[in-house]
Amino acid sequence: MSIFIRNIYYLCRVMENFVVSARKYRPATFASVVGQRHITSTLKNAIERGQLAHAYLFCGPRGVGKTTCARIFAKAINCLNPQSGEACNECESCRSFNEGRSLNVHELDAASNNSVDDIRNLIEQVRIIPQQGRYSVFVIDEVHMLSSAAFNAFLKTLEEPPQHAIFVLATTEKHKIIPTILSRCQIYDFNRIRVEDGVEYLRYIATKEGVEADDEALNLIAHKADGGMRDALSMFDKAVSFCGAKLNYKDVASTLNVLDYDTYFKATDLLLAGNYVDALMLFDEVLSKGFSPQVFVSGLNAHMRDLLMAKGPAVSLVEFTGTLVERYKAQAAACDEIFLFNSIALLTEADGKIRQSSNQRLLVELGLMKIAGLGQKKNDEVGLLEAAAFAPLTYATDFALAEFITAASVPESQPQQVAVPQPAPQPAPQPVQQSVTPQPVPQPAPQSVAIEAPKTVVEESAEAKPTVRRAQRRTPSSSVSIRGLMNSSLTATEQAEQDAARAEEVIIDPSCQEKISLKRDDIVERIKRERPRISVAFLNFKVEGNVVKMAVPSRELHDEIMYEKADLQRIIAEVGNINGLVEIEVEVNEEIKASRPITLEDRLKHLIAKNERLVQMLDVLKLDAE
Numbered sequence: 001m002s003i004f005i006r007n008i009y010y011l012c013r014v015m016e017n018f019v020v021s022a023r024k025y026r027p028a029t030f031a032s033v034v035g036q037r038h039i040t041s042t043l044k045n046a047i048e049r050g051q052l053a054h055a056y057l058f059c060g061p062r063g064v065g066k067t068t069c070a071r072i073f074a075k076a077i078n079c080l081n082p083q084s085g086e087a088c089n090e091c092e093s094c095r096s097f098n099e100g101r102s103l104n105v106h107e108l109d110a111a112s113n114n115s116v117d118d119i120r121n122l123i124e125q126v127r128i129i130p131q132q133g134r135y136s137v138f139v140i141d142e143v144h145m146l147s148s149a150a151f152n153a154f155l156k157t158l159e160e161p162p163q164h165a166i167f168v169l170a171t172t173e174k175h176k177i178i179p180t181i182l183s184r185c186q187i188y189d190f191n192r193i194r195v196e197d198g199v200e201y202l203r204y205i206a207t208k209e210g211v212e213a214d215d216e217a218l219n220l221i222a223h224k225a226d227g228g229m230r231d232a233l234s235m236f237d238k239a240v241s242f243c244g245a246k247l248n249y250k251d252v253a254s255t256l257n258v259l260d261y262d263t264y265f266k267a268t269d270l271l272l273a274g275n276y277v278d279a280l281m282l283f284d285e286v287l288s289k290g291f292s293p294q295v296f297v298s299g300l301n302a303h304m305r306d307l308l309m310a311k312g313p314a315v316s317l318v319e320f321t322g323t324l325v326e327r328y329k330a331q332a333a334a335c336d337e338i339f340l341f342n343s344i345a346l347l348t349e350a351d352g353k354i355r356q357s358s359n360q361r362l363l364v365e366l367g368l369m370k371i372a373g374l375g376q377k378k379n380d381e382v383g384l385l386e387a388a389a390f391a392p393l394t395y396a397t398d399f400a401l402a403e404f405i406t407a408a409s410v411p412e413s414q415p416q417q418v419a420v421p422q423p424a425p426q427p428a429p430q431p432v433q434q435s436v437t438p439q440p441v442p443q444p445a446p447q448s449v450a451i452e453a454p455k456t457v458v459e460e461s462a463e464a465k466p467t468v469r470r471a472q473r474r475t476p477s478s479s480v481s482i483r484g485l486m487n488s489s490l491t492a493t494e495q496a497e498q499d500a501a502r503a504e505e506v507i508i509d510p511s512c513q514e515k516i517s518l519k520r521d522d523i524v525e526r527i528k529r530e531r532p533r534i535s536v537a538f539l540n541f542k543v544e545g546n547v548v549k550m551a552v553p554s555r556e557l558h559d560e561i562m563y564e565k566a567d568l569q570r571i572i573a574e575v576g577n578i579n580g581l582v583e584i585e586v587e588v589n590e591e592i593k594a595s596r597p598i599t600l601e602d603r604l605k606h607l608i609a610k611n612e613r614l615v616q617m618l619d620v621l622k623l624d625a626e
Helices: 002-017 037-049 066-077 092-098 116-126 148-159 195-209 215-225 229-243 249-256 261-272 276-288 293-309 313-317 323-333 337-353 360-390 399-407 457-462 482-487 492-503 512-518 520-530 532-538 555-563 565-576 590-595 600-610 613-621
Strands: 055-059 105-109 136-141 165-171 186-189 542-544 547-552 583-588
Touching: 037 066, 055 066, 066 092, 066 105, 066 136, 066 165, 105 116, 116 136, 116 148, 195 215, 195 229, 215 229, 215 249, 215 323, 229 249, 261 276, 261 293, 261 323, 261 360, 276 293, 276 360, 293 313, 293 323, 293 337, 293 360, 313 323, 337 360, 512 520, 512 542, 512 565, 520 532, 520 565, 532 547, 532 555, 547 555, 555 565, 555 583, 565 583, 600 613
Parallel strands: 055 165, 055 186, 105 136, 136 165, 547 583
Antiparallel strands: 542 547
16 A cells, blocks of 8 residues: 555656657757847847847747747846857846846836726836846737737836846737838847747757657648747657557657648559549548548648659758658659649649538548549559550451551661461451652552561661651540541641741732722721721721821720721621731821811811701700800
């Protein structure tokens, strides 16, 4: 009985003395701060040179060391024997700070002290001169929680504090702080802690605690922490409580309730192979473990992104270390970039729709089947290319494909004859005449078909390389076009000649200018009748060759003419009886507006010039110009 009581007493003592790692291993010097070297170096240089500001603003994500750096800074500036900007930890000021009895450091939580009265109490406290040391440091945490009135009450003291007072403001939401506060502080932006730095620090703590941990387990903890060291240390304590003195990847993933990397690697292999059935079974297994479809989709999307980054020089963007990076590189080598691009697009679309979907499981399953289809298509294309390069052709496949290979062969090389047994007697297929070469395609023999064996990669590289088009994947319902296969055997030079011939087919009427000039009035009347809105632009057009040129007063009219350009070209060609191409060029000239009648008298003169009967109408109706 006494032994049992003694064990219980020992366990109680151990539980009382336990301190979480986030507090036990909180950095006490600038050198021990993780991942914020640009901040610590600046503060050390400022302390060493005596260039201290009266107000600092530390901003950044949670758990990256803002309050810790503020405390180290407060201890260092009051140290009696500083060494290269670091506190000595031996003088009375440093010992009182380490023991928590220093009167030179005052911390205020702005989340619970955010009123004007709290700021007034702080201002009264600022006036007190420190009893030991040179500076009184006021650390205000979560300063963005102060009210607007409190900020305004704090402005004057923050701008011109006593010489012994230094303010250090810490916040996670800098955008909520008013500009007048920002302008009075030196701003230091803290970065997210990288996964590499987090893994290194976790390995250091595991060594100190006598815990054996593999790299993948530490990677998982650092990655799950999302750049916060405090979160990573809390997860580390939780994993140690569950696993004991040995952390392995599987147990840590189960403890933190995250999907392990093996699930995503396996899912990618299945989708890459086009095996959608097993991929859906794997997704069902993930759901049975209690994970939501959104967690699986977002995790697989991030995995595809990391694979894409691991394919080239952007591998540094993959936030993993050790053997896990090599594993990503190995799988990335087996993935095509197009497959990864399309997979990321599909998963991103599913991730955006999954919150509003009434059937999340079906949405994810549909996305997985689409990605598996991409993998199947890639495998089919690779299989067809390999079969076309190495596998022998038989008569039963397609006679048109055999004709294509025979026509595309190099005439200088001696073709290898492959004897293929003839099926049941039937009329021999008629030879197809090629439009490229004058020689007809040879008839198939009664007993065997002479087919040139496909060249291997080595043989093809030794000869002059003809233009070879990529073979299309055939489905049972599709058919091979003989004309298309024969045209695909054209060389690059012949194709260029055909393109040039098509370009020369554009016909220009040599008497185009004379015909348009003769039919000028008829063209204008036709355009007035069919396109009255833009007819004003054709009143003073010019003709040069087959080009009709005109100037318009506005960009809107120019755009409208360009929109109707095809119909206008048709009208001009029909009225002028032009056998060729007619071009229209429109220039915007805003000076044309000045020639329009502006005053009432000018408008009346303009209308009378167009129709003289307007004067008689005014007299009969006894109307004034106004």
